[in-house]
Amino acid sequence: MKKAAEVSAHRSATVPVAGQGAPTGLGADLSTRDRVTQLLLEQGAATAAQLGSALGLSPAAIRRHLDAMLADGDVLAREQAVRGHRGRGRPAKVFVLTEAARVRCGTHHYDNMATAALRWIARNGGSQAVETFAAEQVSALEARCRAAMEDAGDDPLARAEALAGALTAEGYAASASVIASGGQLCQHHCPVAHVAAEFPQLCEAETEVISRLVGTHVQRLATIAHGDGVCTTHIPTQPGRAQSGNTVTTVRTDR
Structure with a gap:
């Protein structure tokens, strides 16, 4: 996960949060989605409210990004498991990364393993x-x-x-x-x-x-x-x- 952490640090340094001179336009949208991806990679799952709070975004703004990521196949929405007494209304949905999104932000772990295997084959055969x-x-x-x-x-x-x-x-x-x-x-x-x-x-x-x-x-x-x-x-x-x-x-x- 070292590489993912380095990417996250780089993005955090170049993408300000809302209220701190955040960029606007398509570039800002892509940067924000990168940050959403990194949070989901680190936390496993999160609600829209949790993501919005972490990124300093309004409910409407985070929902817009999540809708785009759902349409692109980058995240899945699931009902949040509720333990104990359940209050009125539908439970909040939690968002998780799809396997395809995980692969894109991965560290080429399988590539490294395949390369190591081929090096072994080359040394021995x-x-x-x-x-x-x-x-x-x-x-x-x-x-x-x-x-x-x-x-x-x-x-x-x-x-x-x-x-x-x-x-x-x-x-x-x-x-x-x-x-x-x-x-x-x-x-x-x-x-x-x-x-x-x-x-x-x-x-x-x-x-x-x-x-x-x-x-x-x-x-x-x-x-x-x-x-x-x-x-x-x-x-x-x-x-x-x-x-x-x-x-x-x-x-x-x-x-």
């Missing part, structure tokens, strides 16, 4: 063991994508478009487009980016899967793991059909 592990990890993804592409035909660009849809369903936020030199597959999210930054074998195994699924030689131009904004794979216009082993070329664009 060498680079080949890491490559084998990476290939096995993407095999299930390949099978699911292949099933989703059954009706895509044989044209590489048509298959790339079908693959983009399959990858999007897997959480990669992918898209495919036609460019002058062929086709381009873009993945706007990478679930293993932090780990792949140290172990590029994960990117290479994924690229080989793309090559097999599209049915042709491809070129990986950029990866999120290496600091690019998007993972970009180029599909040449008239490539040679992928042979056994599926030749994959990785070309860095930031060098």
